[in-house]
Amino acid sequence: MVPSLASIASRLRLKQLRLLIALDERGSLHKAAEQISISQSGATKALHEVESLIGTPLFERQPKGLVANEMGRCMIRYARLIHSDVEHLHEEMLSIMQGQGGRLSVGVIMGAVPLLTRALTALRLKQPQLSVELVENTSATLLGLLDQGRLDLAICRTSVGQRSDAYDCIELSEEPLAVVASQDHPLTGVGFVQLSQLSDYRWLVYPKDMPMRQALERELNEAGLQIPRYPLETSSIFATILLVQQDPTLLAVIPAEVAAFCEQHDLLVKLRVPLRALNEPYGVISRAGADLSPAATLLIHELQQALTT
Structure with missing residues (x-):
């Protein structure tokens, strides 16, 4: 049974979390103990305390040393997050003390x-x-x-x-929006483009239920056009730029200010398609x-x- 939050908060200590991280990095109790400057017996006791708290072993002994199991990997992941937060706390405290x-x-x-x-x-x-x-x-x-x-x-x-x-x-x-394409797209260099002219091309869109995706679908619906079928989906602007550059049949909707940057640096071309800003x-x-x-x-x-x- 998973221990209660109150039990974890009252019994789990930073020294134990540091040990889990060191065990993941070094693969042995002896080397992990050296890394965090405690005795091997102290490391053994600290690991036993954590495993007793969680109610299950966290590591398996293999020929290459101690290897975390699924629960161990979960504990190590959060140990790193907590340790990182403490490091940030220390940095900020130093900055405040030093007037930085x-x-x-x-x-x-x-x-x-x-x-x-x-x-x-x-x-x-x-x-x-x-x-x-x-x-x-x-x-x-x-x-x-x-x-x-x-x-x-x-x-x-x-x-x-x-x-x-x-x-x-x-x-x-x-957030004004713009339709972008590669420099080799058939509509590049054309004057004003109507939404209906875009219906024959493939789309790269933001993930479903995201505001930018909803804005595109709203525009198409109001123009009586079909929502793009089988689109590529990504929230990454870097992936968007690379994919649109490499596929001359692909279109994407991105924020107009980002589109202007891409056009200024010859990354993508902004098509002259009227699109409204997002509602919110x-x-x-x-x-x-x-x-x-x-x-x-x-x-x-x-x-x-x-x-x-």
């Missing part, structure tokens, strides 16, 4: 990346010792990371979350009632300033 910039974790949807990069560039000129972690993903994933406390801020939409009242939101911008603007999101760090507050200010430049 601190640390900031920010999530962002693809369409807001250009805005965020402008804001971060301005912020780091003022706070050169600020350490920033940047995570690009879908709104749903970013809200999950925000809920877990792994992000300080997320630039995304709250409509895909289960509880909109769980967040504070400062609205930033709408994106904003900078934080957990409801959370005390924002000075760095997070400064970034919000720079995001608002970047909208006007």
Whole structure:
């Protein structure tokens, strides 16, 4: 039986988590004990304590040494996450004590990346010792990371979350969309293109139920056109660029600002197709009632300033 959360929280110690990580890296109790500067008997006792708490062995003895089983791999994965968070805590404490910039974790949807990069560039000129972690993903994933406390801020939409009242939101911008293709696409160089002219081509789209996918399907529905069948799906702009470049029959919908960047650098071509912005603007999101760090507050200010430049 899996132990209760209260039992895990009260009995699991950082020393035990460090041992699990060391065992995964070194494959033996002797070497793991050396790595974290404890005796081998101390390592044996600590491993026994963890396995007694969980109620099952975490490692199997094989010719190459101790190898984690499925439960062991699960424990090691979370041990690394917890240890990483403690390292970040230590770094931020040092930064505060030394009067330096601190640390900031920010999530962002693809369409807001250009805005965020402008804001971060301005912020780091003022706070050169600020350490920033940047995570690009879908709104749903970013809200999950925000809920877990792994992000300080997320630039995304709250409509895909289960509880909109769980967040504070400062609205930033709408997200105009553009249709892009490779430079070898048959429609490249054509003047204004109607949506009906796109129906014979294959599409690369955002995953189902995501706002950008819904916007494309809404546009096609209102034009009386069929939703693309058997599309390629990805939320990665890098994958989008490579796939569209390599397939002259492929079309994709991406944020207009990202499309402009791709066209400026001869990566993709923006077709002159009229598309509306998404219905819901994106904003900078934080957990409801959370005390924002000075760095997070400064970034919000720079995001608002970047909208006007």
